[in-house]
Amino acid sequence: MGIKERQERDREAVRRSILDAARELFVSEGFQNVSIRKIAERIEYSPAAIYGYFASKDDIFFALAEEGFRLLCSDGRPDGRARTPLEQIRSRFDRLYEFSREHPQYFALMFLERSVPRISKEYERFAFAREMRGQLISELQACIGSGDLPATLEPTVAMRMLTVGLLGITVLRMSDRLGPGEDADALAADMLDVVFAGLKTGVALRSKAIADCPLEDQAVEQQAS
Numbered sequence: 001m002g003i004k005e006r007q008e009r010d011r012e013a014v015r016r017s018i019l020d021a022a023r024e025l026f027v028s029e030g031f032q033n034v035s036i037r038k039i040a041e042r043i044e045y046s047p048a049a050i051y052g053y054f055a056s057k058d059d060i061f062f063a064l065a066e067e068g069f070r071l072l073c074s075d076g077r078p079d080g081r082a083r084t085p086l087e088q089i090r091s092r093f094d095r096l097y098e099f100s101r102e103h104p105q106y107f108a109l110m111f112l113e114r115s116v117p118r119i120s121k122e123y124e125r126f127a128f129a130r131e132m133r134g135q136l137i138s139e140l141q142a143c144i145g146s147g148d149l150p151a152t153l154e155p156t157v158a159m160r161m162l163t164v165g166l167l168g169i170t171v172l173r174m175s176d177r178l179g180p181g182e183d184a185d186a187l188a189a190d191m192l193d194v195v196f197a198g199l200k201t202g203v204a205l206r207s208k209a210i211a212d213c214p215l216e217d218q219a220v221e222q223q224a225s
Contacts, residue, residue: 015053017043019067022060027105031061032115058117061109065119068106069129072099085142086149090192092136093162097188100170108174111167133159149199158199165191 001009021042025034036057040047054060072095083091100107109116119126140155149158169191171177173184 011053014043014045014049018045018050018053019060019064022057023064023105023109026061026064026113026116027108030115031057031109031113058121061116062119062122062125064106065110065116066125068103068110069126069132071103071106072096073128073132084148085139085146086196089136089139089143090196092139093166093192096163097166097170097185100174104174107170112171112174150201153199161199162192162195165195 018039022034022039025038025042029038034057036050037047039057039060040050054063119129136159137155140149140153140158143149144151144153144155166188169184169188172187178184178187
């Protein structure tokens with residue numbers, strides 16, 4: 001290994017240490033309560049050294065959020081089988097719940113922490129997250145086109161109902177608010193069954209969700225849908 005390659009490896013190792021330390025601190029202490037100095041102390045570096053990798057605390061969060069969204073978008077278990085539009089959209093929401101189990105710190109930071117900066121500040125960096133939201137809308141529209149969901153259904157409202165319901169159960173699980181014997185995984189699956197069943201009935205939804213509002217306002221009450 002040459003000097004340049006070794007330097008790049010070492011630099012990436014330090015960057016990884018900064019991100020890991022920041023993620024843990026942001027989740028355990030709250031984004032607004034963590035300073036660059038506190039992150040530096042965690043990894044035994046100087047604050048000046050941190051600034052050699054990230055311009056600000058916000059920039060550290062954006063790097064973590066980008067990692068989180070990419071982890072969310074990567075299923076990692078393609079089965080190759082054809083899915084109906086309804087099965088496909090169901091698999092997307094199953095994946096969101098799985099992500100909360102596999103990467104709870106990323107999930108908490110992206111969807112639960114209220115003091116983090118809005119990802120709209122980094123429009124280009126998160127273009128793929130907007131594409132993800134657009135894909136969800138398209139797949140819900142495909143369910144309407146196939147007749148699996150009623151023609152009167154507004155896709156953005158359906159997306160909001162599904163994500164908020166799933167988020168509620170995830171919060172109960174992550175905050176240890178479930179009662180003895182309650183199975184969060186089973187509750188999440190039942191919740192999706194119930195919401196999809198309700199959507200199929202064509203019951204009018206009174207939500208005033210707006211289709212073209214900014215991504216962060218269409219989020220699961222926080223960052224993105």
